[in-house]
Amino acid sequence: MENTYGLLIDYGYCTGCQSCEVACKEEHGYPVGKWGIRVHDDGPWEIEEHMVNWNKLPFPTDLCDLCAARTAIGREPTCVHHCLANVIYYGTVAELAPKLAEKPKQVLFVPEYKPLEAKGPFEPKNKLAGRVHHAAAIAVTENENFTTSSQRSDSRTDVGIE
């Protein structure tokens, strides 16, 4: 909680201005087609007469590094800085989690930068070490009564094969 950082987003007031998306692309040099955060759009659709659902939700992608270079020197991430509605908060989960209780329509994200890369390269680890079953030296003979194993076995009555 104290060492895990995240983004708290008050999506009740996210207007979908997409400043977070573009600020992020400029900060990280992500080209057209790549994003560190994306604004998802749910709506408008009608709940009932005179009542519409329309929520915009900035959603950090797998290219969000929480602006490591900026936050290392005590600045907030660029999406936080530039958000026109000022609805993105940066901090530790310990700082941000209690804020979730202050009002509804908020989410707390703990993004992971390139999660596949974060796992590191595949390294085989012999998990069976110590319990390895070695192949046994037993003689094998030819199978003179072969019937195809793809058919049901309850009869084993050589259907179609002499």
Add this chain to the structure above:
Amino acid sequence: MEEMKAKPAVPLPTLGETNDLGKPWRWEEDGCTVTRSAPWSPPGCHPVGCGVKLYVDENGKLVKVEGDENQQITQGRLCVRCLTLRDFVYNPSRIIHPMKRDPKYRGQADKWEQCTWEEALDIIEENYRRITAEYGCESVVFFVGTGREGGTLGPYGTYMLRSPNMCYTQSGYACYVPRMAAAAYNLGSPYPEIDYAGGLPGRYDDPAFVNPECIMIWGKAPLASNPDGFFGHAVVDMMRRGARLIVVDPRITWLSSRADYHLALRAGTDTALAMAMLDTIIREDLYDHDFVEYWCYGFEQLAERVATMPAEKAGEICGIDPEYIKDAARMYANAKPASLQWGLAFDQKANGMQLSHSAICLMAITGNIDVPGGQILGNASSGQNETGFGFEEALGKDLISKMIGLKEYPAYANTILDAHADLTLQAMETGEPYPIKMGFFAGNNLMSCTSAEPKRWHDAMCKTLDFCFTLECFMTPSAQAVCDVFLPLATAAEEDGVDFAHYGATPVGTGFMNKALSVGECKTDMETCMIVGKRLNPQLWENYHDVYDFIDDLRLHNNHRFKDVCKEVYVQKDVEYYKYETGHLRKDGQPGFNTPTGRVELWSTMFAQFGDDPLPYYEEPQYSPLNTPELLDEYPYVLTTGARAYAFFHSENRQIPFCRELNPDPLVEINPKTAAKLGIADGQWCEVWNQFGSAKLKANVTIAVDEQTIHAQHGWWFPEDDPNEPNLYGTFRSNINNLVPNFHFGKLGFGAPFKCLLCNIKPLAENYDTDMQLVWEKFKREDQ
């Protein structure tokens, strides 16, 4: 004399512990010079003066742009159009040297030749002398657009060209000025902006401020447009502090989804709705009796008039339940304070002056004028910064009297000192009242934006203009079609200059642009105005030795020196409420309003004087289901156009990859039921057409519009497309203004039906989807 001293900004709670609060206007950091600036344009935008920090390295290159947390209004926040400022500055298609082209090769992109400023000035001067000698100064027209500093730079017309014909090329000046005229004539103040504590040092927590209980947003998209210097997201700031909303808009918007009342009226019927709200408030005795008695004029007559438009009748016209209208009117009247933010939709109908007048009546009878959290007014010494500057001195009575439209539409011409748009088009087509032979485009790409029937304007200009030049950042379809000299325009990052919210007409603030770098041979609007002006009319420029003399005089009334005060970057103006009691609204210092009667005129002396009805009245749009039912077989849908997108400022930013990526194609909104009926799939290209023209756009199937309404984006051209005539970057392919006629304004010459027409729509088999990889490859920065 107003003090020019910046107050410290209130920091946002999201700001990091390391920040630049309290930093000076310029400092050194990690090998960069950081300059704080409060830009206007380019990139085209309204004069908010949003704070930016411009990081320039030792090679003079702009390497980073960030929002400046010291700016008291924006507090570090920034929209996509300045976040991509570097991509604009270093766009490979930007033109950074002057160019010339033989007029016989107009429309041919490969015929441009780079030249020097001197050569370009020689060509301009030679043509100006020849043409004005034969046809007079009035044959030269300064064609303006919007949003660029040059678009409102009156001295281009007066001091530089010495022409009475500055012409905003949108039919009926269907943007801002109709509202401004209605306010100037009836309220005595050019713009009753909603109060967002912009001028107060403590901002929303300042003891002088009261957060509005209700904001009524009417025909406006403030969040994306930052209209006329209003920082749009201030609405969200106030919502978060408890303000509730009423939204009047044919479309569902993000704001309407959070409104207590969304009055989703049929496009163009707003005046009926406004009159019904007035009637409800008066009938139910919800108005401010004291304010009406002491400060308003003509209440009885207004009450009598609006009684002819009860909610039941308006409900039928607008397509809204009358009880819902009454409930909304009650909420607005009972909220204290309440503010009403009127938008562009007011101007984009022939009946718009009556709508603006009705809105002023609503603000007035509910007692919300010049009160904290209501509508704020400028004082007697504020007004639009440029309008009128040097007008009489430079032109003289004879030239002024030749202004196109001055006699026919004095309410229009006298408000903004502009030639009437439609009559200027007519003059170009007919040579009456005199020939138009030379043009200058400043901040105007009229063939992609601004003008109705753009091909008609194109044809008229191609036919009549012997010479035309422009000052621009990029080659536009309009410049490609008719310009013979192209001067390269500096961006706001390359400019020393001044901007004001509402061009100076509202008590919010003054921003200073501080030049952080130079690019090529680009010059600012102010510099170009002076350089060209000294060539064409040197006698008018004798007092100005350098551009700072000009800036000091025009922008700062010589009360301050730019070089001294620019270091303040952004200075809030002192706010004073209830000025009608102190005499500070009037030049004579007397209490009251700056109108003929000294009161807010619910019965309009000036409208009567101009020959219009002095009271609000409702007129159907010229083409509408009620007015022209005979057209419904052919054109069964109501067309509204031009809702704002975050990615673009009108026709700009299409060549900025990260902006274009947000909105790659021109979109037309259509209701799912209508789309299903017509066989239109989401994302399918469609043709939208009516009796005036057609355009191809891509379907966005959404309940944002109802079943009878179609909404189309505006301002589209395709910088990646073939630049040559007749294609001109595809500017006529998706231009929704092809469907909008000229000459459909109201009695005073104002308004045009950009937001209330009829149309039909059908699916197309072709796919015109933008190839974003192509846009990226073509327009990305060298270092990307």
